[in-house]
Amino acid sequence: MSKFLLCALVFCCLTNRSCSVVQLKSVYTSFPDSPARFTGGLNGSAICGDLRLADPIDACSPLLNEVEYSESGSERIALIVRGGCAFEEKVRHAQDSGFRAAIVYDDEHNQDLISTVMGSSEGIWIHAVFVSNAVGEILKEQAVAKGGECCIASFLDETAWTVLVISFISVLAVITLLVMVFFSFNHRWNHIQQPGPIVMEGEEVDVIPCIMYYSANLTGHVGETCAICLEDYKDRENLKLLPCNHVFHATCVNSWLTKWATFCPVCKHDARVGIVSSE
Known part of the structure; x- marks a missing residue:
């Protein structure tokens, strides 16, 4: 065989x-x-x-x-x-x-x-x-x-390694020059702080509307599976509806927005846009 x-x-x-x-x-x-x-x-x-x-x-x-x-x-x-x-x-x-x-x-x-x-x-x-x-x-x-x-x-075959080495050698002089220029003018940017990862605060996430899932009453914007954990929804589970109309498990999307990013995992729409504060 x-x-x-x-x-x-x-x-x-x-x-x-x-x-x-x-x-x-x-x-x-x-x-x-x-x-x-x-x-x-x-x-x-x-x-x-x-x-x-x-x-x-x-x-x-x-x-x-x-x-x-x-x-x-x-x-x-x-x-x-x-x-x-x-x-x-x-x-x-x-x-x-x-x-x-x-x-x-x-x-x-x-x-x-x-x-x-x-x-x-x-x-x-x-x-x-x-x-x-x-x-x-x-x-x-x-x-x-x-x-x-x-x-x-990891896709690093022999050809890829060859290209990587050649590319590294080719740009080494340029990188060195850029580093020298950066440090020579470093005092001009001392006041600039590097931004940290952009995530949402818990208070912002809390105002995102919640809905309860019922398989017998599916609407056009509610699917059957959470795109974050890949789990199917169960009746009476709490879901959260983002401004882009994509729905996820409440716990899943809370973790995503407060730890990873501020955008929808499916369409990349900024979840902060369109949220109405409760204040």
């Missing part, structure tokens, strides 16, 4: 987006992915190993997979479908079963890949990424085949 080599290469760009590359019989196709913020980072290294379907595939309970030891040192990577429980719970079950990494794919054919995957990082050391349903189906076909391999790695 011919072996299929799949490689999901994840690299961090200046835009904090990443890209997966699936290699199937030397044919490369690029797909967008979203690395989980709460899992272990790659730090320029790679995780390679056999791709295995999680059992159960949604990983909402302890996995039945037997992750055997390999003399070649090859790791095991779990392929998991989204839904049924929190992304964080799936990753913890994969880690507890001995998997070195987890790839969670969307259970729906969404056009837009959710880019905000959050959770608690306490006790989690394996790496995890989120991919689309289409990519998941491709990986799923290969995961059931013996010899199917997968790699999750």
